Amino acid sequence: MRHAITLRVNDEVRTLDVEPSDVLLEVLRGRVGLTSPKAGCERGDCGACTVLLDHRTVRSCLILAVEVDGHEIVTVEGLGIDGLTALQERLIELSAFQCGYCAPGVILSAAELLAETSDPTREEVQEAIAGNLCRCTGYAPIVDAVLAATRAPAGAPTPEV
Amino acid sequence: MTIALDLAYVAPTSLEDALGQLADGDATTVLLAGGTDVIARLRDDAIQPTRLVDIKRIPGLSSVEIRKGSLHVGCLVTFSDLLASDLVQDRFPGLEEMARLVASVGIRNRATVVGNICSAVPSCDAGPVLLTHDAVIHTTSPAGERAIPIDRWFVGPRRTAIEDGEIVTHLTVPVPRNHHGAAYARLSRTRGEDLAQASVAVLLEPGHRYRVAFGAVAASALRARRIEALIAGSRVDAELVDRAVDLVHDEVAPITDVRATAHYRLRMCEVMLRRALTAATGRAAGDGPRYDVALI
Ligand code: FES
Numbered sequence: 001m002r003h004a005i006t007l008r009v010n011d012e013v014r015t016l017d018v019e020p021s022d023v024l025l026e027v028l029r030g031r032v033g034l035t036s037p038k039a040g041c042e043r044g045d046c047g048a049c050t051v052l053l054d055h056r057t058v059r060s061c062l063i064l065a066v067e068v069d070g071h072e073i074v075t076v077e078g079l080g081i082d083g084l085t086a087l088q089e090r091l092i093e094l095s096a097f098q099c100g101y102c103a104p105g106v107i108l109s110a111a112e113l114l115a116e117t118s119d120p121t122r123e124e125v126q127e128a129i130a131g132n133l134c135r136c137t138g139y140a141p142i143v144d145a146v147l148a149a150t151r152a153p154a155g156a157p158t159p160e161v
Numbered sequence: 162m163t164i165a166l167d168l169a170y171v172a173p174t175s176l177e178d179a180l181g182q183l184a185d186g187d188a189t190t191v192l193l194a195g196g197t198d199v200i201a202r203l204r205d206d207a208i209q210p211t212r213l214v215d216i217k218r219i220p221g222l223s224s225v226e227i228r229k230g231s232l233h234v235g236c237l238v239t240f241s242d243l244l245a246s247d248l249v250q251d252r253f254p255g256l257e258e259m260a261r262l263v264a265s266v267g268i269r270n271r272a273t274v275v276g277n278i279c280s281a282v283p284s285c286d287a288g289p290v291l292l293t294h295d296a297v298i299h300t301t302s303p304a305g306e307r308a309i310p311i312d313r314w315f316v317g318p319r320r321t322a323i324e325d326g327e328i329v330t331h332l333t334v335p336v337p338r339n340h341h342g343a344a345y346a347r348l349s350r351t352r353g354e355d356l357a358q359a360s361v362a363v364l365l366e367p368g369h370r371y372r373v374a375f376g377a378v379a380a381s382a383l384r385a386r387r388i389e390a391l392i393a394g395s396r397v398d399a400e401l402v403d404r405a406v407d408l409v410h411d412e413v414a415p416i417t418d419v420r421a422t423a424h425y426r427l428r429m430c431e432v433m434l435r436r437a438l439t440a441a442t443g444r445a446a447g448d449g450p451r452y453d454v455a456l457i
């Protein structure tokens with residue numbers, strides 16, 4: 001039986017008809033047109049499908065679309081709605097990513113951390129992104145960029161690369 | 162990869178309604194809370210329910226609070242909720258240490274503690290720690306309520322003492338006495354996502370009252386009664402730790418699988434028991450390692 005669900009996605013209210021078996025990741029990508037959440041392992045292990053659900057990171061491959069009726073989803077498309085965040089700018093400046101497949105998940109995980117604490121330790125940054133597998137970078141440049149984002153507010157001079 | 166099942170989905174707003182859904186024999190029903198296990202199993206085709214009963218819209222199942230001398234953990238409480246609780250931080254550092262080691266933030270934000278012991282995989286993290294804390298699982302059904310001590314809860318891999326028609330509403334954990342020391346050592350291959358390859362939990366309360374439990378090295382999490390009997394009432398020194406470690410192979414029955422060999426698991430249980438006993442003893446005395454420093 002189809003269910004009509006209403007949710008707020010990146011600050012826009014959407015009403016969708018979904019089957020109970022429709023997975024949130026596939027609905028976001030295929031129906032809502034948001035392709036920043038990626039399909040990686042599709043079993044909760046890699047973090048590529050990460051989205052913010054009511055401001056907390058979750059695996060959209062392990063959530064059914066019907067479950068989020070009445071809730072709020074934010075993806076990277078919504079994070080940068082008023083231009084890139086300081087976090088995104090530092091990630092770009094420091095060339096933190098290579099292929100970029102992990103980037104949307106990493107960005108949201110780091111954004112969740114930075115919303116909780118403006119001055120995280122390296123250890124806290126590592127823990128925040130520990131569930132986002134990156135096959136390219138070895139993580140060090142990503143962690144450096146997240147830490148740089150906490151030190152250099154938007155508009156401040158760019159750190160040396 | 163999609164879920165190829167003709168599923169019905171209901172999200173009751175009362176426990177009575179949820180119990181009614183469970184009792185309706187026309188459907189094969191699976192309860193859905195955080196879904197980190199259930200949805201993965203649906204995708205794997207490991208379970209084929211015809212109806213999902215999402216319990217997240219039932220009010221009153223999310224509390225973490227002290228009631229009558231015990232911590233009350235509602236069945237919708239996630240590992241992140243545990244970590245965010247000052248009460249847990251102050252009075253149940255062993256639960257906090259365990260919760261911090263579960264998977265990653267994105268899983269902890271969704272996975273529930275009760276779900277972890279209901280899915281009851283041998284490697285579940287909550288199992289060994291709740292065993293050392295003498296937790297009690299509370300269920301309700303049309304037949305009434307039951308309180309099941311956790312040492313009678315796990316009956317095999319993915320098998321528990323729950324009966325048809327029951328819902329676990331909460332678990333309770335007695336407040337450990339002042340000046341207690343807990344320790345949870347958890348071995349895994351990678352940080353972030355891996356299941357435990359083996360784990361050891363210890364709780365020491367005043368009067369040299371030790372509880373010891375293992376995870377991922379038998380059909381389910383288990384209390385190590387022989388080790389407990391050996392060290393009960395004694396001050397644990399290096400010699401007693403050696404003798405306790407000698408008993409590990411009598412307590413656990415690890416298997417070889419893709420994540421570790423039986424031999425490696427056994428040897429690491431010995432290493433981790435040594436560290437956990439030492440850490441819990443030190444923490445009880447006020448000079449052990451901090452709870453947020455991993456023991457392995
Ligand atoms: S695709 Fe969801 S965790 Fe990998």
Ligand code: FES
Nearest residue numbers: 098100134135136
């Ligand atoms: S940059 Fe390629 S996976 Fe992270």
